[in-house]
Amino acid sequence: MSKYRITVEGKTYEMDVELIGSNGAVQQPVKVAAQPVVSAPKAAPAPAAASSGSVIAPMPGTILKVKKAEGDSVKAGDVVLVLEAMKMENEITAPADGVIASLSLTEGSTVAGCDLLFEVK
DSSP states (O other): OEEEEEEETTEEEEEEEOEEOTTSOEEOOOOOOOOOOOOOOOOOOOOOOSSTTEEEOSSOEEEEEEOOOTTOEEOTTOEEEEEEETTEEEEEEOSSSEEEEEOOOOTTOEEOTTOEEEEEO
């Protein structure tokens, strides 16, 4: 028999739970030796941008929308393009105020992770 504490909608309940086999008999839980905890490998650091206004693709995907063009003025946080990755739309924004210095992507283009998307100067 195992004892559990469950909280549902702010109310806490304690209960005893028995494991019953297919024949209806109560089974004893199997004791498993503790396994050492292995920490997950640390994520690789993000690649350095070519310049402070360079924006790289955070993951591979397809460009769904291009909302700004080369030469357009942008403010920090303005959406420049929309990248679809893993069936999700990700808004890629300008990192700083400035002008789009380079943007050669078109809707439907595919990009790899860490590809240069655009630069703001």
